[in-house]
Amino acid sequence: xxxxxxxxxxxxxxxxxxxxxxxxxxxxxxxxxxxxxxxxxxxxxxxxxxxxxxxxxxxxxxxxxxxxxxxxxxxxxxxxxxxxxxxxxxxxxxxxxxxxxxxxxxxxxxxxxxxxxxxxxxxxxxxxxxxxxxxxxxxxxxxxxxxxxxxxxxxxxxxxxxxxxxxxxxxxxxxxxxxxxxxxxxxxxxxxxxxxxxxxxxxxxxxxxxxxxxxxxxxxxxxxxxxxxxxxxxxxxxxxxxxxxxxxxxxxxxxxxxxxxxxxxxxxxxxxxxxxxxxxxxxxxxxxxxxxxxxxxxxxxxxxxxxxxxxxxxxxxxxxxxxxxxxxxxxxxxxxxxxxxxxxxxxxxxxxxxxxxxxxxxxxxxxxxxxxxxxxxxxxxxxxx
Numbered sequence: 001x002x003x004x005x006x007x008x009x010x011x012x013x014x015x016x017x018x019x020x021x022x023x024x025x026x027x028x029x030x031x032x033x034x035x036x037x038x039x040x041x042x043x044x045x046x047x048x049x050x051x052x053x054x055x056x057x058x059x060x061x062x063x064x065x066x067x068x069x070x071x072x073x074x075x076x077x078x079x080x081x082x083x084x085x086x087x088x089x090x091x092x093x094x095x096x097x098x099x100x101x102x103x104x105x106x107x108x109x110x111x112x113x114x115x116x117x118x119x120x121x122x123x124x125x126x127x128x129x130x131x132x133x134x135x136x137x138x139x140x141x142x143x144x145x146x147x148x149x150x151x152x153x154x155x156x157x158x159x160x161x162x163x164x165x166x167x168x169x170x171x172x173x174x175x176x177x178x179x180x181x182x183x184x185x186x187x188x189x190x191x192x193x194x195x196x197x198x199x200x201x202x203x204x205x206x207x208x209x210x211x212x213x214x215x216x217x218x219x220x221x222x223x224x225x226x227x228x229x230x231x232x233x234x235x236x237x238x239x240x241x242x243x244x245x246x247x248x249x250x251x252x253x254x255x256x257x258x259x260x261x262x263x264x265x266x267x268x269x270x271x272x273x274x275x276x277x278x279x280x281x282x283x284x285x286x287x288x289x290x291x292x293x294x295x296x297x298x299x300x301x302x303x304x305x306x307x308x309x310x311x312x313x314x315x316x317x318x319x320x321x322x323x324x325x326x327x328x329x330x331x332x333x334x335x336x337x338x339x340x341x342x343x344x345x346x347x348x349x350x351x352x353x354x355x356x357x358x359x360x361x362x363x364x365x366x367x368x369x370x371x372x373x374x375x376x377x378x379x380x381x382x383x384x385x
Contacts (some may be wrong), residue, residue: 005064012126013038016119018058032067033095036060037131057133058118061097063125068094074178078185091186093269098122100269102170102177104129106241110164112157113254113264122172132264135255137248138289145253147295150263151283154251155299157263158279159306162240166273182242182274184223191219191325193332201335214372223321244270246279247286276307277315281323285356287330287349293359320363327357 003011013019021038038058069085071094081088093099097120107114113132120127137150169176195212243250245267252264280303284296300319304312331353334346361370 008124009060009062009126012119012121012124013060013128016128018128021058023060033061033063036062038128057131059115059129059131061100061127061129063095063097065123065125067125070094071096072180074180081185086189089185089189091180091182091270091272095125096122096177096269097125097127098172098175098177099271101127101172102175103241103268103271105172106167106170107161107265107268110161111260112161113257113261114268115264115266120172122175132252132254132266135253135264137251137253140253141248141289148298150253151291151295151299152302153253153260153263154246154283155280155303156306157260157265158246158276158283159303160260161243162276162307164241166239166241179241179271179273181239182244182272182278186272187223187322187325188219190329191332193336194328195332197332197335197339200339211376219325223325239273240276242272242274242276242278243268244272244274244278244282246282248283248289275318275322276310277319277322278326281319281326285323285327285360287334287353290352317363317365320360320366324357324360324363324366324369327353327360331357 010019013021018038018040021040024037024039026035026037036059038060040056040058069087072081072084072088072091076084076088081091086092087094101117101120101122104114104117108116115130115132118128118130137145137154141147141150166179169178171177192215195215199211243265250265250267252266254262254264280300284291284299300316304310304315331350334350334353337343337346360366361373
């Protein structure tokens with residue numbers, strides 16, 4: 001397609017037969033994507049009943065090509081990934097529509113609720129998808145939904161997903177999409193965001209001299225057991241498809257469905273092959289809402305009960321290590337959003353992430369990292385935040 005962005009979108013919607021739908025732009029988030037809800041008039045929905053399964057509302061996903069850095073190719077070396085930029089280094093999809101379509105099809109094939117894709121044009125960065133509505137876990141919980149029930153359902157989805165080994169590649173139509181490893185470089189790059197952006201957020205005047213000294217020490221020891229080495233598998237649960245952003249703002253409660261399908265999944269285009277604890281700690285150590293530590297423990301125990309073949313001690317070590325790394329990664333991302341992008345609302349989530357970090361660092365195996373932070377006035381005993 002050629003023309004202005006608006007013209008490209010109009011042509012796409014016209015080809016899909018929904019150009020006459022009413023449109024409502026949804027609020028943006030931290031990404032470069034935008035979503036527009038399409039409400040179809042009755043006559044249009046009836047005429048498209050076969051292809052739309054009777055849906056009256058659909059969602060337009062709009063991801064302008066070129067809005068993000070180059071994505072990682074399977075053959076890239078570490079040096080090539082670093083040179084290509086953040087998406088390649090961290091193995092992010094850059095919002096790729098092909099990634100969304102491929103992962104959505106895979107999840108649905110496993111009996112899980114990912115939006116059905118009605119039409120897509122990966123080159124144009126557009127997709128017309130099923131609209132799951134507004135029942136995000138976070139909103140349902142604010143409205144009084146039973147927290148234990150919703151979190152159990154989300155954990156059961158993960159346990160089910162983790163019973164299937166991640167494929168090396170998926171398909172978006174006829175287009176292959178690689179499922180890359182969440183490897184040591186990607187993990188460490190995430191944690192490095194904290195070192196890069198926290199001083200800028202706090203202000204250079206209160207950051208001690210030698211701030212980054214010694215930061216790399218110990219990370220290899222933390223991550224080595226959790227990433228794939230040759231043909232071996234990381235300890236504590238093997239390799240699984242990792243959603244990568246699995247939390248109450250990306251899960252929807254679909255009350256009209258049954259079993260595992262009651263939990264709707266979105267925002268999974270950055271999926272990678274990685275350790276099974278990643279999505280679990282993303283759910284339970286949420287940046288945006290408090291989850292009681294006792295509930296967290298019950299949900300970890302529930303997950304392990306559903307996967308009795310998993311070595312519990314190894315899994316819990318991995319959970320603590322990756323949850324710690326992720327807390328630092330998120331603090332770095334939030335600092336960047338505030339400093340670089342002027343999105344000051346993310347500062348309000350930082351205290352919760354420091355709380356998660358403090359609790360994780362109580363683990364003896366994380367003492368070197370705890371000591372590094374404490375020397376800089378950032379340890380579990382409190383200080384510069």
